[in-house]
Structure formats: structure tokens, C-alpha cells
Amino acid sequence: MLASGARHRYEGRVHREEILGQGTAPRDEYRWHRGPLNLLLLGSDSRDGEPDQGEYSGQRSDTIMLAHLNGARDAVTMVSIPRDSYVEVPARTGVWDGGRNKINAAFAFGGAALAAETVHRLTGVTIDGVVVANFAAVRTIVDAVGGITVCLPYEVTSTTTGRQWTAGCHRLDGNATEDLVRQRHGVPGGDLGRILDQHLVVKAIAQQLSPTSLIANPTRMDRLLTTAAESLTVDENLDLTDLALALRHVRTERIRFVTVPVSDPGLDTPAGSAVLLDSQAAAELFTAVREDTVDRWLTDHPRYVSTTD
Template sequence: MVTEVPDRAVLPATSRWRAMAGWKKASLALVLLFAVLCAGLAVLGFGLKHRYESRVQREDILGQGAGPRDERRWDSGPLNLLLLGSDSRDGEPDQALYPGERSDTIMLVHINAKREAATVVSIPRDSYVDVPASGQSWPGGPNKINAAFAFGGAALTAETVARLAGVPLDGVLVANFAAVRKLVDAVDGVNVCLPYTVKSSDTGVTWPAGCHDLDGKAADDLMRQRHGVPGGDFGRIHDQQLVVRALAERVSTTGLLTKPARLDRVLTTAAESLIVDRDLDLGDLAFALRRLRPEAVQFVTVPFSDANLQTPAGSAVRLDEARAPELFAALREDRMAQWLVANPQTPPAN
């Protein structure tokens, strides 16, 4: 049993590392992977539950609409987690997602029934979909999917995604992209290889096609770009995925898992900026991920047919009426391995 430690305290390196079971160590790289996907803040799978869970903010996100927790899915079935992220800048009044703000990163993470592979499905934030009604703030109807957060917070976003994909949600995590800078710096930077040239509209920095060593500030800058990257918002999604992979590689090659004091700083940064659904048990999720390795995580974007759809809500993205339902069906039926073979992913085009 792991002994709970006082707030802000750090266990001696040897005792904390020995306290972790092997499967908890194996889960850690994926935890950091999720951390960057959700703005660097998903500490959910780490084995020292008592130390970090007290730092995580809890909210009733899934609520009654999700129904009771499905124990059969947690025991032996596939799992679906929703990761929501904001690209709010440091210094802005909100340090998480609040009513009135839109979610700029929406990712559905599917973990297969064998718990040996995961697929991270990015949903373009401007996808024009049906957003359910939310009290007096929104009567319901078609709108951009990221508007769901402005109308009803994470709860309405979760309901919108669940209806769109037709899958049950087993947990929701909400975070802010601002923390990615601290996480990347905590591992002494990452090496990101770009298949195209990206120019920052914020700082004027240009990253030619090729590999680049990035500190936290540069990685944060890269992942925010929409206008100076091929594919616009789809290019930004791809760049976020590249940084995720780079961080996973950095963790595995620098031996961060064997440096508990340094690792503690990374996970503390993540935990203190994370909002998790009230009913998501972090220990159960860690156990479910015990066989999953970073190299078994695949990234896809929901297929679309029109990236400049004109709507009453402004220019939006029309999801492909044939291929998007096929992807969602593969999620429901736990057939993502076959779908990925039939639908190889390529970098965004200009």
C-alpha cells in the first residue's frame, strides 16, 4: 500500500519508486501522453493516487444523463474518455474552461477491450453538428461543436460528443493548454519533426520542415498556430499530435520514470490544473491502462468533406457524411485497428 504524503511534500526518490507496482510504471508514459493531449494536465493514471488525487478538481460533468457507471465495461470492455482543452493564454482570468468560453481541443480517446491499444480521435472544433438544448441559454440545434461549452460547459460538450459518436463516455477530463509549457520544460524540452513549414502568427518565428528542439514556450507557440500551418485548424491538430509523440519519446529516452523527484514536479503541475468528472476513479483507470504503451496509441481526425461550410454560426466544418459515421461505428464496435488499416492518416495539405 502507498502511504499518503502531506500536501506539497516529496517522497524520497527510492521509497516512492519502490512503492509503485510495475504496471503503474508502465502506465506512466501514457499518462504524460494524455497530459499533453489535454493541455498537459491528465494525471489520472498515475499510481500514487492519494498524493495527486487531492490536487485534482472534481465536477459533475457526465451527470445523470450518462446513466450509472457500467462495471462490465470497466472490467472487460472498451473504454471511451473525452479530453477537452482550452488554448487560453497565461494571464487570462480563467485557468480552466468556464461558461462562455469555447473548447478549442476536443479529443475522444478509445481504449480497446484488450487494453493494449488506444486511438485518439480529434474532433475539429468548428464541426457543424447538432448541439442539444441547454436550459434557457440554448434551445438546441445545429452549431459549431465548440459552442457547446459556451452554452452548457463540459457537461453539454460531453452530451454532444456522445450523441455525435453514438458511444458511451466512461470519463471526462478538462484542462488548459497553458500548462503544456511547464510540462515540456519539466522534461528539458522535446524534439518535434514537422513535415511542412510553420510560421507563428504570434511571434513571427518560422519552423522549416524538419526536426526542431523546442522548449515549453516554443512548443506552446507551435501548438496554437492555425494560420501559418498547412490545413489551418487541421494542421494545428496535427501539430498537437506531433508534440504529444515527441513528449512520449522524450520520457522514454531520458529515463524520467527513474527520476521520481523530477517526475513528481511534472505530475504535480498536471494534477493542479485538471478538472475530472466526479465519478471517474483514477485508480481504476490506471489499472485499465497497465498494458498500454505509447507506441500503441494512434491519432486520427474525424473525416470531413468541407472545411469552409457557410452557416448561421459562421464558417464551419462539414463532417463527411459517409466516412465519419464509419469511424464512429468502428469506435462503437471496437474495430479501430481494422479502420486504421483501411484509412491511413496523412499530414494536412495546404
């Protein structure tokens, strides 16, 4: 465990919000020390020029991942929920009457708190902590770990900067990484293809931290925790040092990535073109997360697993 002075160093830098409430059923205070953990990772982006929708107008959660740490504390499964998934979004007084909408609209209607409640209701998964990062945070974290190497299975062209990445491996700094994870029009599969890019980037960050773990390398741990504390918004009860300690036995090869099964990627809805989840297959995945049987689910459903090697 880190000394109390070190903890205060990070706690004084982090931005906190009251995110997890009654609708997300947080666990007891000992959850960080034993058993499985489920974290919600939200990547936010602003949408200037959109109609006013309250305090969080113009923002969307373009990245939505459930990170499941198994009970043995030696494997993490990142479960991506497509940003345009057409789901039930709970009401927010004066902003949204409730009903079906794209899941990323929840952030615009009620910030991370409503996004977390929406994910909890969709999955039935108890959420133990929430981390919110904008694209600028991705840039600073990548630079903090010294850059990353991402191996793309296809060619990607940036529609914003004109950068081109051929199929193959590329060394990226923070700016290039931010550019890559923003792309969805120049990526095969559109938003579903961008999810794979996000998986590749997360895996690459984890690889950059190996083979020396954060616990064994205090300088790197300090740099990353300081950057994270200054770049991220977290739930008021999430302790970044406890989180780092909980993850200390997870090897890079034991980080797996999966996308929630989809039955229709181009569903016509009142909210525009949306993604219809495969209700049965998705329910089986969410049950596996709740019951900590994800390994079995991954073995039985290999086609939903992202290839990041």
C-alpha cells in the first residue's frame, strides 16, 4: 500500500463527482480488497452546436466499456458497448422524459451519473467505480507512459488531420493516439471498427507498462497516477491507488476485449440510425460478468472477442 502522504498527493489532484447512486447499486467498502470488480470507463467528447439539453449539453460518451476484474484478480475483460446501442435511458427531470434512445445520449441528458445508471439497468452489473476521460486525457496518458505501439489490421485515414496509418505496427505519441481513436468514418466497420481501435490502444498502453509492473516501478507509477489524477474524472469513492493495487497481478496477456453482440448495426429509429443489440447473446454476456464466469463465455463465443495480438 502507498503511504498516506503519497495518497494525499494524488487525492489532491483528482477531480471527483457523485456518480454512483441508488440506480447503480455500489458494493460495500471492502470491494477493493477481494472478489471481482466492475469498473465503468466512459470516454466523453463535446458536440458543439447541438440543441440545449441541460448541464451536459453537447457531450456524448463515445467510448463505453465495462472493465471486469475477475475474482482471482489475475484477468481483466474489457466489454465495449457500442455508442449507438438503442436502449432504455432513464428519465431526467426537465431534460429527458425517459425511453429508448442511443446509449451515448445518456451522458448528454445527465452526465456520467445517468450514463452509469443506464449501463447498470442494461446489464444488471454492479458498478464499483467510474472513470471518465476525454480525448485530451488519452493524449496526456499516452505521453506519460512514453508513447505506445499500435498494430492495425487495416488502413486508417484521419478525416480531421489527413494522417494515414497503413496496416501494420505504428509508434504513436499522444497526439497521434487521440487522432486515431477519434476516427470512425475512415475505419472499416465505422463505429464498430473504432471499438477495435480503442481496444488496440488500451492494450498498447498496458503493454507499455510491462514487463515491470506499476508496483515494482515507483517512478512510473507516480508519473502515471499523477497524470491520471489530473486528467480524469472519477466517482467520489474511487481510490486510484487501491485500483492500481487491485490490478497488480494482471499480466498483459490476461487482458481480453469483447464487444457486446449486435443483431442490427443500422437500425432506423426516431433517434436516427442506431445499433440493435442481440438481446439473447448480450444477456448471456452480462450474466457471465455478473456471475464471474467470463472465461467460459469467451471460450463459447470466440467471434465476439477482439484480436489485439
